Amino acid sequence: MSEILINSTKFKNNLDVIAQHIGDKNKLALVIKDNAYGHGLQEIATLGCAYGIKNVFVKNEAEALKVIHLFEHITVLYGQVCSTSPRNIHASINSMEGIQLLEPSRCVELKVNTGMNRNGIPREKLQEFIEKILLRKLTLLGVFTHNGYGDTTDESFQDAQKIFSEVKEEVIYLSKKLSFKLPRFHSLSSSGALRSEKIEDDLVRIGIAAYGYLGNIFDIPLSKKLSPVASLWADKICEQSLKKGTKIGYGGKTLLQKDMIISTYDVGYGDGLFRINGNKAPVKTAEGYTILPVTSMDCFSCEGSNQRVCVFDDARSIAQIFDTIPYEVLTNLSPFIKRSVI
Secondary structure, three states, rough: OOEEEEHHHHHHHHHHHHHHHOOOHHHEEEEEEHHHOOOHHHHHHHHHHOOOEEEEOOOHHHHHOOOOOOEEEHHHHHHHHOOOOOOEEEEOOHHHHHHHOOOOOEEEEEEEOOOHHHOOOOHHHHHHHHHHHHHHHOOOEEEOOOOOOOOOOOOOOHHHHHHHHHHHHHHHHHHHHHHOOOOEEOOOOOOHHHOOOOOOOOOOOHHHHHHHHOOOOOOHHHHHHHHOOOEEEEEEEEEEEOOOOOOOOOOEEEOOOOEEEEEEEEHHHHOOOOOOOOOOOEEEOOOOEEEOEEEEEOOOEEEEEOOEEEOOOOHHHHHHOOOOOHHHHHHOOEEEEEEOOO
């Protein structure tokens, strides 16, 4: 049966590298949205809790409810939070409508647009939103942004940080004026945090770096200390001894150039592995065996006779071939594939 192995030692090492850079382990908030970037929500949440993580960010309420017993603060990035949800589940505010749908006393985190122009309220409406939050008798737990320029080399990253610094100053002023407790501030994700020499926020949201990757296109020295956590394994269904000239798979895309032993393994595009059609560079397993096109929904053919092969232990290799990023390779992996912590 196909399986994703989660290396707990590498995961802890990644968190140690990040925590040491941040300077305070308690500032490290773990992003476990989208099934923990494909690694398995329960598995990663359990490891994070054991490490001492107290703050996490999830995609939606459904994910939050699965880990309520593990963390002090769970912030839902998208969608609503029901009135019946436990109080350690917090809502993100991106609009006035989001405020109106929440019951009084729920903790919220207000997202501000600082230049990515994707989600978040206009900074000019900061006071208006905070006043509405207070009027609704919600608790303003946090004010945050997403600096979407952590992987770039131009001035956009610093520009966004400057805007957020101004946002913080305004919130501090408003907290005194309107008599509410100062919320926590956070703006940086993985690359933004690891490229910054000084971090002044209360939290740092760490996602992809915890899993062993960065999206940077320039040198960030700490990236070399990170190790990919997940490896995808496939088990043999059967093997065949085939002659030169034999066709394999749909449309006979693969034509053997010599006599070979070919085995079929139980991972396909239905499991989230990108469909290999032979029109791109060859895709090889971690052991170096070529995966033969065309892959099927539930299986692929491969040279050799191993009982089990490692499809990949570093998502960057497949990401490069398919002109994408490790995020997509990892989050594509089906939740039905067994995850095992080693």
